[in-house]
Amino acid sequence: MTVAVETAQRDDASGGARSVRHRALSYLPVTAFVTDAAAIALTAVLAIAGRNRLTFFVGPGNVADQLGVVGPLMFLGWVALIAAFGGYNRSVFGAGPDEYRRVLNASLYTAAVVGIGCYLAKFPLSRGFFLLAVGLGIPLLLLGRFGLRRALHKAHRLGRLxxxxxxxxxxxxxxxxxxxxxxxxxxxxxxxxxxxxxxxxxxxxxxxxxxxxxxxxxxxxxxxxxxxxxxxxxxxxxxxxxxxxxxxxxxxxxxxxxxxxxxxDVARERVTVRPVGGLPLMHLDTARSTQASRWAKRTFDLLGAAALVVVLSPVLALAALRVWAFDRGPVLFRQTRTGRDGVEFACLKFRTMVVDAEARLVHLQSETGFSGGLFKLKDDPRVTKPGRWLRRFSLDELPQLFNVLRGEMSLVGPRPPLPTEVLSYDDDMRRRLRVRPGMTGLWQVSGRSDLSWDEAIRLDIYYVDNWSMLQDLSILVRTVGAVVGSRGAY
The missing domain is CATH 3.40.50.1980 (Nitrogenase molybdenum iron protein domain)
Structure with missing residues (x-):
């Protein structure tokens, strides 16, 4: 054990490294406090300026004179309530929604206390200022905490703190x-x-x-x-x-x-811990794959896909023209994929490869030593010049919006597998087929083709078991960044 411990001790340059690390981590609550104070101060300035200058607010033009006592008390009380709700506890930083929830709850309590207090004291607090302070303050506070968390995650990824x-x-x-x-x-x-x-x-x-x-x-x-x-x-x-x-x-x-x-691979929303007689019991809700197939998600898919077809119609037309002009071949590529409950359908894409791409597939697989899973080459010789442009920004997948409208796919979901892939699925992997496949999903926003086959499968199963509408919205937002950054797209 002595040799092992000595090896572990050499991971830090000196014994002081631990104290430095602890000091840096102990500054997190202070940094969060400064971030909140800055957000609240900016809120005060914007609320006063907005109340004075926006024409739809009636009453005296300058409200700063009315806030000599209530203003400071309101904003100091705001920070105090965040602290009282545990918003500066070290355990809330870094992961989970608790940090945001505590800041939000403290903000709502602040608004309630100020509103009720001014009413009972008959203090003529400007309603315009109050609405602007609450309406601007909450988003600014949450945005500041989000920025702090992103900075902390970046430091972690760089091996710091x-x-x-x-x-x-x-x-x-x-x-x-x-x-x-x-x-x-x-x-x-x-x-x-x-x-x-x-x-x-x-x-x-x-x-x-x-x-x-x-x-x-x-x-x-x-x-x-x-x-x-x-x-x-x-x-x-x-x-x-x-x-x-x-x-x-x-x-x-x-x-x-x-x-x-x-x-x-269980989302927080499915976990409930209930201490019973001093024994903490963890309750797991059932998988949410059935909820991912209900009318709310389908309605969201229909409205979202229809809106995207209208908005992106110029892009669809330009892409179709480029594909056709290159070699006068078919614009669309129809490939049989497996959808929900194992039902096969024709998945639409803009054609990005030469016309005889399928005939060359077996030869390429034998050359590269392909052994199973999803076959993708970083420099596939079958890809055409317009195809590289389409793939780089995932524009080749835009025709799948019509698959969504037809009910064969969803905006968000697991990647639609080939029938040959499904033949090799075990019982765990077949859980991917419980929901409609998606145009985008966790696998795409997490790296797309840079991911290993096992990791892509794990992410798809996680999505199926832990589906939520909030997660769908998050994936759609992250998809924009993944597409613009072109990470893992080839």
Whole structure:
């Protein structure tokens, strides 16, 4: 264990690196406070200027004189309520909707207190100023928090401000959790080693994570490895009493404890934790694939696709003209794809390859050693000159809007697979067929063709099991960035 711990200690240049990291992370609440104060100050300026200059507000022209007492109290109370609602707790930063929810709830309470207080005190607060302050302040506060989170995620991806993590548990579960933390770099967790149950004799897990000791020494190992967080995975302890004592030992070193159940790829909205008799029970809602096929999503698809066809009609016409002018071949390429419940349909695309592309496919697959999954080449010789332009910005997929109107596809959903791909599906992969395939989806906004086959499948199954209309809207917004950036498009 000594050699393993020494190796872990050398990950930082000196013992002071941990204190520097902790100081930087401790500034997060202060940074959030400054961000909120700046947003509220800007709100005050804009609300006063708007009330004075906008002509549809009636009453005295200058309201600044009325705000000598109420104005400062309102904005100081706003920040105080954000703090009271836990908006500056370190646990809310970085991930999850709690941070935004707390800021929003505090803002709504501020509006209620000011409105009711001025009414009871019969203070003539300008209604125009009040409406502008609330209407501008909430978006500015949320926008500031969003910017702060994006900056934090960027720092994490660059390897900065990360938490050093030790995972305790059976080697197989250690590897599962480590894989998730390694994949989601924006979370800011850096796995420095593992602690396994007594009797495990290997020096490393199957994925190569170094075993620093056993669970009887967990507090000592975590301290020597300079761990900020210890994850308790499945199989780490024989009894709940052992786990509780380990948490007490880690508490003395100010090491945070995270209990990681053997559940992955479940959205927060499907999880409810209810403590019963001191035992935290995790309730998982059923998969939401059936909700993804109901009338609300279909109505959204119809209206959205119809609007996009109208707006993008000049682009559709230009793309069709370029494809036809290149070699006078067919404008559209119809390919049989598998839709919801395994029903096949003709998926429409602008033709981006030479006319005999399908005939050349087998030869290319044998040349590249293709073994299964989705076949794509970064420099496919079959792609035409206008086809490269169409693929770069995903314009070749615009005719699929008509597939959406016909009910064969959705605006957002899993990638429509080929029938030959479906033949190789196992039971897990067939869950992708529970919903209509989409023009865009998690796989596209997460990297498109740069993703491995297994990762694309994982994202599609996650979408099916955790569907929500909010997630659809988020994917559509992110699609714009993915298309403009052309990441993974070829």
């Amino acid at each position: 990360r938490h050093r993590v030790v995972i305790a548990g059976r080697p197989s579960h250690v590897d599962e959790i480590a894989a998730v933390l390694e994949r989601e770099t924006w979370l800011g967790y850096h796995v420095v080693g593992a602690v396994t149950p007594v009797g495990h004799v290997k020096d490393v897990t199957d994925s190569g994570i170094e075993v620093l000791g056993d669970t009887l020494q967990i507090a000592e190992v975590a301290n020597l490895a300079q761990a900020d967080v210890v994850f308790f995975a499945s199989g780490a302890f024989r009894t709940s009493d052992d786990m509780r004592r380990a948490a007490w030992d880690l508490e003395q070193h100010r090491t945070h404890v995270v209990v990681a159940p053997s559940v992955t």
